[in-house]
Amino acid sequence: MADHSPSSIKNWPEDERPRERLIKYGEDKLSDASLLGILIGSGDRTTKKNAIDLSRDLLSMFSDFYRIDQASITELCKVKGIGLAKAAQIKAALEVGKRMSAQSSGKKIKMATSRCFVEHFSPFMKNLKKEIVKLVLLNPKLFVIKDMTISEGSLNASILHPREVMIPAIKESAASFAVVHNHPSGDPSPSQQDMEITHRLNKTGQIIGIRMVDHIIIGDNKFFSFSDEGLL
Secondary structure: OOOOOOOOHHHOOHHHOHHHHHHHHOHHHOOHHHHHHHHHOOOEOOOOEOHHHHHHHHHHHHOOHHHHHHOOHHHHOOOOOOOHHHHHHHHHHHHHHHHHHHOOOOOOOEOOOHHHHHHHHHHHHOOOOOOEEEEEEEOOOOEEEEEEEEEEOOOOOOOOOHHHHHHHHHHOOOOEEEEEEEOOOOOOOOOHHHHHHHHHHHHHHHHHOOEEEEEEEEOOOOEEEOOOOOOO
């Protein structure tokens, strides 16, 4: 059934409708609420709110896209008019954005500095509510051969054993490697456990002949690099 209520976006002047504005002027000209409204797609009959109203409610509750990304599906659904389908659409779109940020147009990715690692992995890792550890395998010129998740949950010595790093490094004929993990607290300062594991991995790499180039901890818009700090 068509929605002819005054609040319906279909009843707005064509030049004010988010989808039409995007097509005519470009996506960069739209507000956060308008972009989110296009993702949501439709309003809610129960609350009699259109997609833009719902977007504004979401932004009012969570402030910005960063905090919407941090929120769970359940938390998003606490906004009246946002059901599972709309929440899933929003989470999917945010994930697409993160994946695109981490890609490099099909080019080989060179990890010459700690900042390169952060720019590549931070979109995925900074908002996670649990720790994950990424192993990044590199060729002699520091281009990425492969990256993989080798641990999930709290980082500790029993979970992250040197063999979890060295076996895939040897298999892929890597010249060097780096480890990247996140701190859900937002504080990237290394723990004693982080220090001990880094020392073990660095020592094992020296013995085997596969150099550890860095261990990077990603926090909330901050990071810690063991290499930059002279700890390798």
